Amino acid sequence: MKTVTLSNGVEMPILGLGVYRIEDLAVCEKTVLNAISAGYRHIDTAALYHNEEAVGNAIRKSGAPRKEIFVTTKLWLTDNGYESAKKAFEESLNKLQLDYLDLYLIHAPFNDVYGAWRAIEELYKARKIRAIGVSNFSPDRVIDLGLYNEVAPMVNQIEIHPFLQQSKNTDYLLGNNVQPQAYSPFCAGRHDFFENETLREIGAKYGKSIAQVTLRWLIQRGIVAIFKSANKERLVENINIFDFELNAEDMMKIAELDENRGVYFSYDDPEVVKQFKSFGK
Ligand SMILES: NC(=O)c1ccc[n+]([C@@H]2O[C@H](COP(=O)([O-])OP(=O)(O)OC[C@H]3O[C@@H](n4cnc5c(N)ncnc54)[C@H](OP(=O)(O)O)[C@@H]3O)[C@@H](O)[C@H]2O)c1
Numbered sequence: 642m643k644t645v646t647l648s649n650g651v652e653m654p655i656l657g658l659g660v661y662r663i664e665d666l667a668v669c670e671k672t673v674l675n676a677i678s679a680g681y682r683h684i685d686t687a688a689l690y691h692n693e694e695a696v697g698n699a700i701r702k703s704g705a706p707r708k709e710i711f712v713t714t715k716l717w718l719t720d721n722g723y724e725s726a727k728k729a730f731e732e733s734l735n736k737l738q739l740d741y742l743d744l745y746l747i748h749a750p751f752n753d754v755y756g757a758w759r760a761i762e763e764l765y766k767a768r769k770i771r772a773i774g775v776s777n778f779s780p781d782r783v784i785d786l787g788l789y790n791e792v793a794p795m796v797n798q799i800e801i802h803p804f805l806q807q808s809k810n811t812d813y814l815l816g817n818n819v820q821p822q823a824y825s826p827f828c829a830g831r832h833d834f835f836e837n838e839t840l841r842e843i844g845a846k847y848g849k850s851i852a853q854v855t856l857r858w859l860i861q862r863g864i865v866a867i868f869k870s871a872n873k874e875r876l877v878e879n880i881n882i883f884d885f886e887l888n889a890e891d892m893m894k895i896a897e898l899d900e901n902r903g904v905y906f907s908y909d910d911p912e913v914v915k916q917f918k919s920f921g922k
Contacts, residue, residue: 657683673699687715693736721752
């Protein structure tokens with residue numbers, strides 16, 4: 642699997658499986674096992690997804706060497722704070738049945754982010770976490786966190802797909818040594834994503850599907866991508882993106898699909914901040 646090098650030298654696989662909304666733990670375990678046998682070496686979960694234990698079971702049962710699998714989990718915002726972050730991290734690590742984590746992210750930019758970051762920095766320095774970062778942060782918040790702490794975030798995981806391309810944001814992150822990571826690369830399957838004619842036509846030229854074209858478009862921009870699929874055949878399909886390259890004209894056609902339209906939350910909307918206050922674990 643191709644990797645990107647994070648600002649601290651850690652190698653991160655450029656493509657991974659996310660397990661959001663795979664709530665059935667048996668299905669989650671099976672999906673992660675299928676992904677590992679299909680060649681994936683990067684799994685993304687979160688305390689919020691309530692399936693860390695299933696991810697841990699699959700990693701253990703896969704027999705793959707621990708150091709080959711890049712495991713990410715995330716701190717939910719109700720635990721953003723110094724003491725609560727330390728406790729939540731231990732809980733996640735126990736559920737994952739691991740003795741260290743590859744990447745730990747602050748899931749959302751609300752509540753006591755600074756307290757949480759200080760706890761995460763200590764865990765990083767104690768080598769319990771190989772790389773640390775944030776999710777759903779605007780670029781100014783990422784830079785602020787880095788400037789006023791000892792360790793700067795290495796990753797920002799944000800929603801990116803052809804209808805919400807965030808080019809200015811990702812260029813800024815890349816230019817400032819913060820790795821952008823795309824979640825929901827298929828627009829979570831909404832807005833008729835898998836019916837898009839432009840993506841279909843481009844795919845036909847290369848003998849590739851809409852999903853493959855989209856993942857390829859992301860990695861060609863230097864963005865790490867995590868998608869969700871609980872389907873064994875699609876897992877095989879989605880990793881088959883390293884044998885072709887989109888030309889400049891096709892990259893431009895995809896750029897023209899941008900509508901600045903996301904499927905999840907606008908984290909800089911004050912009404913969203915209010916909504917999250919009542920959206921706990
Ligand atoms: N940090 C955050 O706040 C945040 C927020 C949202 C998501 N995420 C992460 O990003 C991951 C992916 O995001 P997502 O689940 O929202 O959406 P997504 O990956 O954009 O889309 C998932 C949908 O695409 C379908 N799909 C996958 N491969 C396909 C293919 N080759 N052909 C046709 N359909 C295909 C899946 O169906 P099947 O399962 O049936 O294949 C599923 O319905 C999550 O699992 C999570 O790890 C993070």
